[in-house]
Amino acid sequence: MSTTARAQKAPDTRSPIRKLLTSFGFQIIAALVLGIVAGLIGRQIGPNEDGSANALAATLDTIGSSYVTLLRAAVVPLIFTAIVASISNLRRVQNAARLAGQTILWFCITAFIAVTIAIVLGLVIQPGSRAGEGLEPGDPYTVGTWWNFLLGLIPQNFLGLGASTSVDLETGDATTGISFNILQIIVVAVVVGIAALKAGKKAEPFLVFTESLLKVIQRVLWWIIRIAPIGTFGLIGAAVIEYGWDKLIGLGWFAGAIYLGLAIVLFVVYPVLIKSHKLSIKQYFSGVWPAVQLAFVSRSSIGTLPLTERVTERNLGVPSSYASFAVPLGATTKMDGCAAIYPAIAAIFVAQFFGIQLDFVQYLLIVIVSVFGSAATAGTTGAVVMLTLTLSTLGLPLEGVGLLLAIDPILDMGRTAVNVAGQALVPTIVAKREGILDEDLYNAPREGLPFADDSGDEADAPEQDAAAEPAGTR
16 A cells, blocks of 8 residues: 555547557557567578678667667676665665565465466477477587586676676687676675665765665666657567577477566466456556567566566555565566476476486475475576576486577576566565555556656656555555
């Protein structure tokens, strides 16, 4: 229940056509359609005579990759400042430990439901027994282990940043890239935030600066979010050119089982949970959809994190002091698509393909790994690491991963969309259960805007003052 006062909006005098054209949702859908068309054209043109990408393909790839780079560039400062700032707000929150416990509990509950659905689908559809001919096992390019996960918790430097250099063997050109481990960033931010609280008044200037920096970063993110349709056009167009749908032929039953599982979780399980907490299903989907759309085309929970956090606060009414914890945590550990549906069905597929009979204990291990092991994918390569972790735990041949890599990008779009939807769902449920959800904002009309309380410019949007109130007062 919310007591936050909201200013009355001026009547919208725009024409219906202008409303449609300026609608964020319409712009994303239009970009998807145009991207598919452009991708089909680029695929029809084919590569240049020297084997390089044609001009259209290169342009689409540059547009899409540049947008993902912009999103990823904002991740490190966003997570660090948001977590430190939110920890400073815990001084005014009476049930912070309870919120954290409830969040983790619901992460586990939804993961358990998702992996159970995946196991049932794997046994009913039998994708491994229906695999097409000509599939060849191959070694995975990376392997996830529990030991690597534990080592990954230890920061290598202040923000878990790393640099790597690759050399093109043909041209001799060297390329240096910067990478980051999202889990290490969270660990560092939590430690710094707690240290600032323990320092007391002497740390006040640092906390004030951090909160101000967070506001600046949020404004930059707003600009990036506004150009999401352009990034969507490039991402989906490049995906159509590179992958197409012909790779689904040999693994059609497997891909169908994955997407059926994802659809059940997204359109059945999540609505049931929303409805059971007396919230509007329509408002949830209209609120979270901008982030789900971007996740589908970008295939990156981390890249979508800024938008996921924004829609969770602005559309679903979750207090920012809580959302700034729960959403980044969910982006690394809440992956119903990558860590529950996909590895469960894929493990069953590998067992069926190699003629290995799984017993009850092995199915139980699939559940345990899916519920408690998804954090092992943080800062690495997502679903592939999770799959190799599952296979190695079950004692199944890792060569089976090579069977599935050909269509992994196609499956990754759906997996990431479900991941992001769940990352916004759990904070919403917990906030509702704890009585801190801004239901006026949750039920506010969207009017085609990406955020319910924005009207053209973030500067005109009212602040979510309820986020700073003690949880026990509302």
